[in-house]
Structure formats: structure tokens, C-alpha cells
Amino acid sequence: MKLIFERSVPGRRCYILPKCDVPFEDIPDDMKRQKALRLPELSEVDISRHYTTLNKQVFGVNCGFYPLGSCTMKYNPAVHEEIVGFPGFQAIHPLQPDHTVQGCLKAIELLKVRLCELLGMDSMTFQPAAGAHGEFTGILLIKAYLRDHGGEARDKIIVPDSAHGTNPATANMCGYKVVNIPSAPDGSVDLDALRAAVGPDTAGLMLTNPNTLGMFDKNILEITNIVHEAGGLCYYDGANMNAIMGTVRPGDMGFDVIHLNLHKTFSTPHGGGGPGSGAVGVKEILVDYLPGKDTVKENGEFVLKEPPKSIGSVRSFNGNFLVYLRALAYVLSLGGKGLHEASQNAVLNANYLRVLLKPHCRTSNEGICMHEFVLTIEDLHKKYGVSASDIAKGMLDCGVHPPTMYFPLIVDEALMFEPTETETKEVLDESAEAIIGLLKQAATDPEALHKAPVTTPVGRPDEVTAARSPIIRYMDFDA
Numbered sequence: 001m002k003l004i005f006e007r008s009v010p011g012r013r014c015y016i017l018p019k020c021d022v023p024f025e026d027i028p029d030d031m032k033r034q035k036a037l038r039l040p041e042l043s044e045v046d047i048s049r050h051y052t053t054l055n056k057q058v059f060g061v062n063c064g065f066y067p068l069g070s071c072t073m074k075y076n077p078a079v080h081e082e083i084v085g086f087p088g089f090q091a092i093h094p095l096q097p098d099h100t101v102q103g104c105l106k107a108i109e110l111l112k113v114r115l116c117e118l119l120g121m122d123s124m125t126f127q128p129a130a131g132a133h134g135e136f137t138g139i140l141l142i143k144a145y146l147r148d149h150g151g152e153a154r155d156k157i158i159v160p161d162s163a164h165g166t167n168p169a170t171a172n173m174c175g176y177k178v179v180n181i182p183s184a185p186d187g188s189v190d191l192d193a194l195r196a197a198v199g200p201d202t203a204g205l206m207l208t209n210p211n212t213l214g215m216f217d218k219n220i221l222e223i224t225n226i227v228h229e230a231g232g233l234c235y236y237d238g239a240n241m242n243a244i245m246g247t248v249r250p251g252d253m254g255f256d257v258i259h260l261n262l263h264k265t266f267s268t269p270h271g272g273g274g275p276g277s278g279a280v281g282v283k284e285i286l287v288d289y290l291p292g293k294d295t296v297k298e299n300g301e302f303v304l305k306e307p308p309k310s311i312g313s314v315r316s317f318n319g320n321f322l323v324y325l326r327a328l329a330y331v332l333s334l335g336g337k338g339l340h341e342a343s344q345n346a347v348l349n350a351n352y353l354r355v356l357l358k359p360h361c362r363t364s365n366e367g368i369c370m371h372e373f374v375l376t377i378e379d380l381h382k383k384y385g386v387s388a389s390d391i392a393k394g395m396l397d398c399g400v401h402p403p404t405m406y407f408p409l410i411v412d413e414a415l416m417f418e419p420t421e422t423e424t425k426e427v428l429d430e431s432a433e434a435i436i437g438l439l440k441q442a443a444t445d446p447e448a449l450h451k452a453p454v455t456t457p458v459g460r461p462d463e464v465t466a467a468r469s470p471i472i473r474y475m476d477f478d479a
């Protein structure tokens, strides 16, 4: 399709303004733009067609099944959009006096209280704008705490190899050395390796639980105990909270700090790079270090106050308020029981799909999974030359979004499925049938799979070039 700039015709407009009936005041020359703003010039129908065409090329959760592992692409109730559209939430400014935004502050406080209850934590910050940003904030909190408690020399963070890739990246960004420890054969943390890794230089552990294989670590209490005894703190990557809401609480498992991906578990729209909300929950010992400002009640009114030993701000003002407000709408509309049911159904759906696919393809682990599971296409790859990518591309032609590919790195030819609780049995049945068809086709017609997809606007882009040298603006702009 043509770019909107390529459709531009000088002078074309989609409005006709009435004749000006007030005196015309000229703007002083020094305040005028020196070069005309280069905006595309189009008629209304051109614009409408442009965006509708773009819309048709996008695949979203409103188009079909979207089992992208480790991303929790659940359906977001449309009513949240109406709630965040209320003028009381929209028509405000972050520099307004606290007493004029009491409803908004109450909403922040309410979300904090409800999520702390769900996590077993003592306080939260909503400043971080994404999951990885929450991790960064959480590790800075650990660093500040250790600095004040004689642990400044502790310079290592332990990260199991089943962790999400952002965990080691975060530890590194915060100036720590990353100590990678291998998983036991069943995908859990190898306790002996952990015992051998901890010591007086341990600042903490970062754990993704359930891990990227969709396994809940059965030794979780032992793990946090080993780290605490060595004098380190425990960080919980809670982006996979969708599996465990209302069943277990990271606070009770011994974790000191956790981030949530409100844009995954708590039904906030995501994809396309944001905006998101990586809320961070902490135990009492870290509360004074929280970034930004906290909602505190004084003389019956909410005020925003900087915690006494705050690490500073990790983002402007109070984070993406309208983004995490949707999380509040979700938490309040489901309630504690509803959140628990959502998690139970997420786990049930994952296991249902896993059992449907299992006779046709190996899974990375035996037994029951949490909210996601990993298939390995290794056998088909060796026998017929069909890769995980070929199967994923084939799924596009079946109207199903591919799962996460080649992740986690510890599984060869990995396909990671996370169906979420918002899919029905019928959708899971139909999608499983389509995927099984592709797995069978690997033996009968591998060539066709190498050519897939054939129904999408773009088939197999050069992913390395797309990632390394993306063209994200109209290149002729300054010409």
C-alpha cells in the first residue's frame, strides 16, 4: 500500500471552514514557523481509507486467537475504555493541587491496597511504565536497601536460566554482575547450584515464576530461604501472575519485591510497544525507598508524598495513570473470587490445549503446566526440515496468531503457547485442529510450509534487518 505521504496532494483538505467573522490579528514574524509543517494533505475519504486499510493488515485479539506465550494476550473488556474516558479522570493535570483530584488519588490508593492484598506485599508504586522498567526499579530498590544496611559490596544477582531475558538485562543495567544458574532436568531451579552460587557477594535473586517453561517451582520456599540466609533479597518477576492470582502470593513465598505487568494480567491493552504499567510491590523493608510520590491520607484527605529515602523518580509524575486505572476497573469488576477464577481458567485452558497437541508434538516438560507450555518442533525439524518458524508461519494462514518462537532459549525449536482464560473451548478446539493439521503437513508437504504464509500482506520479512535497521519515519521528510 502507499504511504499517507505518497497520497498527499498540495492544498487538498478535508474541511471547509466558515468565513472568518472576527477581526484578523496577524502573528508577529518572529513567532511564525520558518518552514511549513510537512503534513500529508488529503481528503477525508482518503484518510478514512488509509486507516481502514492499515487496520485490515493488523492482527489483534479482536481478530482471532492470539496465544503468544509470556505475553498474556487476553481480551480487554470494552467497558474499561468508557471508565477511563470519564472527565474526572481525563480532564486533569498532574500539577493540579492534591485537594482537587481526591477521586483520582483514591483510585490509586484503592488499586494499591487491592493489589497488595493479592500479592502479599505492603506497598506499591505505579511509576514504572513497563515490565522491564518495573524490574529496573525493583533492583534499584534492592541496591538502595543494601547500601543502607552494610551490603554495598554485594555485587552479584543470581538469575536462573529459565528466567525471562529481561531479568539478566535488568541486573546488568543496575550495575550488577549476573550469575546464571542452570535448571534441574524438570525445569525447576537446581537447589545445589543455587547453594553453590550464593555467598557474601550475593545482592539477590531474580526469579520468573511460573518460569518461562510454564512451571511453578515447587521448591520456592527453599529457594527464597537460601538467598535470605546468604544475606540477599529476592525479586519476583510477576509478569506471569495470570497463573496464580488468588492461589498463592509471592509475599508469602518469601519475596521482597515484585513487578506486575498490569498490561498483561490486569487486562490493559498492550502490543505495539506501549503504553504499559509495570507496577512494583514491596515488603515493609523497602517501602521508604519507593520512587515518585505515594498516596498518603492526612486529616481525612489524600496527599502525594515522597517516601523518606526515595530512589528518586523513574518516570514523570504518577506513571501512566489511565493505563493502570483500567487495572483497577478489572480488579473491582472481577473481585477476589473472579480473579482467582480467571487464573484457574487460564491454567485450565493451557492444559486443555497442551493435551490436545501432545499426541502430535513433544512438550518441553512432562505433566501439568501453569498458564503456558512449550512445544518443541525439534523432531519434525530433524526428520522433515520443518522449523518452529515454518509452523508459526503456517498458523498465520489459518487465522491464528503464532505463539512465541525460539523462546525460552533452553528449548530447541520452541513454540510457546499461552491461550489465556478469555478463550472458549470452541476456539481452542478449532485452533488445535488447525495446528495439528500443520504438524501433519510437515511430513506430507514440507515445501508448502516453507512457503507459508500466503494469505498475509507480508510473508517472511528479513527479521534481522527489521530489528537492526528499522525504517520508522518517512525518509523523504527533509528532502
Ligand SMILES: *Cc1c(COP(=O)(O)O)cnc(C)c1O
Residues within 6 Å of the ligand: 070, 071, 130, 131, 132, 133, 164, 166, 208, 237, 239, 240, 261, 276, 278
Ligand atoms: C513480558 C515480560 C517481561 C517484560 O515486560 P515488558 O512490559 O515487555 O517490559 C518481563 N518478564 C516476563 C516474565 C514477561 O513475560
